[in-house]
Amino acid sequence: MVGWALVNSQNKRRLAHDHVSELTTNRLSIYLRCLNQIDGAGVTRVSSQTLADEFGLNAAQIRKDLAYFGEFGVRGVGYYVKDLRRNLRQILGLDRHLRVAIMGAGNLGLALADYPGFRQEGFEIGALFDVANEKIGHESRGGVPIYSVKELKRLARRERVDIAMIAVPAPKAQPVVDLVVSVGIKAVLNFSPGALRVPSGVKLKGVDLTVSLESLSFFLAQDHANG
Amino acid sequence: MVGWALVNSQNKRRLAHDHVSELTTNRLSIYLRCLNQIDGAGVTRVSSQTLADEFGLNAAQIRKDLAYFGEFGVRGVGYYVKDLRRNLRQILGLDRHLRVAIMGAGNLGLALADYPGFRQEGFEIGALFDVANEKIGHESRGGVPIYSVKELKRLARRERVDIAMIAVPAPKAQPVVDLVVSVGIKAVLNFSPGALRVPSGVKLKGVDLTVSLESLSFFLAQDHANG
DNA sequence: TTTTGTGAACTAGTTCACAGCT
DNA sequence: AGCTGTGAACTAGTTCACAAAA
Structure with missing residues (x-):
């Protein structure tokens, strides 16, 4: 519970000094690409397990990587594709040009x-x-x-x-x-x-x-x- | 002492099933580039410490990476640049076209x-x-x-x-x-x-x-x- | 004395497995 | 019931530190 900052009422964000591994940031980019793809295919919800199976990733790792930046999922349901996509774009700084x-x-x-x-x-x-x-x-x-x-x-x-x-x-x-x-x-x-x-x-x-x-x-x- | 094969009288080589990490193979390529550079500068011998200082690497890691493939160094002396360069080229398969x-x-x-x-x-x-x-x-x-x-x-x-x-x-x-x-x-x-x-x-x-x-x-x- | 080669200690990263929420 | 979020267990990778060799 140390090193956290509530940036808005919904999403927590790590402080800069809590350094995120480059392996993690690389994967965030990959997750975003996967989400773009399944969003394009009209899928609205996806579980970490489905994502993992589909793209050859590990479900626990997806959850851990995402959970590091906020609680984006819904227990029993999974992740809302558009919602998570938007959050990932923001985390990766792709919302600004x-x-x-x-x-x-x-x-x-x-x-x-x-x-x-x-x-x-x-x-x-x-x-x-x-x-x-x-x-x-x-x-x-x-x-x-x-x-x-x-x-x-x-x-x-x-x-x-x-x-x-x-x-x-x-x-x-x-x-x-x-x-x-x-x-x-x-x-x-x-x-x-x-x-x-x-x-x-x-x-x-x-x-x-x-x-x-x-x-x-x-x-x-x-x-x-x-x- | 398990998993080794003497390929010739001088150098030991790992068997294929002892898998070498990709991080290691990437570094071997970097070491080779460093050696090419200092060889070009006319240096004949180099210690792992000097290499590390010069190129921002870790001396123990250089030694460990190299030792995995053979005993290329001379204790108290270091590595002979041309000799190690030749060995690295062979390990990386660059001796064949x-x-x-x-x-x-x-x-x-x-x-x-x-x-x-x-x-x-x-x-x-x-x-x-x-x-x-x-x-x-x-x-x-x-x-x-x-x-x-x-x-x-x-x-x-x-x-x-x-x-x-x-x-x-x-x-x-x-x-x-x-x-x-x-x-x-x-x-x-x-x-x-x-x-x-x-x-x-x-x-x-x-x-x-x-x-x-x-x-x-x-x-x-x-x-x-x-x- | 100097520097390698290497077990041991440490650090980072991944995967498991399950409590807890919906 | 189903799936997330996460501590605990595990695996991989790095660095330390020193015995052995020249």
Whole structure:
């Protein structure tokens, strides 16, 4: 009963210092996707067990993850799909519109800029930034404008940027995050290989394609050696 | 002392049924990257402590991860960089040349095909596959040819394909992995959002961009609410 | 002396199982 | 009766701390 805060009469919320595991936040995102799907299919109520069976999850874990943020279920009934969906969107901060900037207008940056999955959940890819003069002034196929990195400070000041994605070559990644942090961006998704340093208060998440591939390679090597 | 196999006179290797955690295999890939870097800088010997300090890791964990696969270190000295690098490459299966096919020649598939990080560690992106007739016969900017999915079976038979990357729209992802599995590919890296089903014996790894972004959004929402 | 390799201790994460609510 | 919310039990992963080796 310590560390709780009643934010409104219905839902309790954890305080910031009670840190939520990243595994949990990842799952919340997955639960939301599942709910979107079954909501789209016209289902109005769902039990943790049904969700678990349907999507290969564990029922107790679903309940525990959700219960951490409030009492969203109804005993004997389950969860109301639209209701839980709305609550999850709020918990994940998807109720407010988030603006994303992509650093690096290479193949990967341009692909990310036009990735349809992002807009779908309410993210707005507002701008690409690059150093190459021949790219500046142009835009991605999907219409995201490419600016000079020198413009980042000015543009980030003019209109809030919530998240930066780093899609620059590895050696430029650290200086680019440093810049991104210096303009006040507090969340970074890094696609370049290798670890980056950010000050505390800034959330860094990495998508490391090399590590993913090499991890698969390991599996194949094991399989190959004895199996 | 149970579950070990001496594969050669020098190095012990775990048997396949002693399953290695994915967290460990991911770290092995990171260690290899660190070693490549310090090897490039001309360093010949390194202790777990130095590696840990340099790259923000834990020394005991490095030693434990490595010791699981053999006795690569020298007490009182540390690890010989080139030697350990070679051993890690072998453990990760990077000593043999791995061939990768990408399913889906959209923005993301094309970007992945030309991603320089892959070739660097010895992966060969051999082909893209798509259903769109206007793409077939063309190639990525970097020269990776685009084939019809109908050709997958024939091409996979002609020359071994070790890994498939799935970069098709979400609703096509499950049928596409099913196809990939049916031609005998045993390792899949999925970039489409949502979980996929594969038979046991096939290793599936997911890179879920939506989950990553929403997890960052959660952090911002927390920060915003009370901070 | 230095640093590995590793059991033991600890910490985090998951699953069980059931009291309690509808 | 049915299903949530949750302490307790369990499992996995990390870090400590030190004996053994060079």
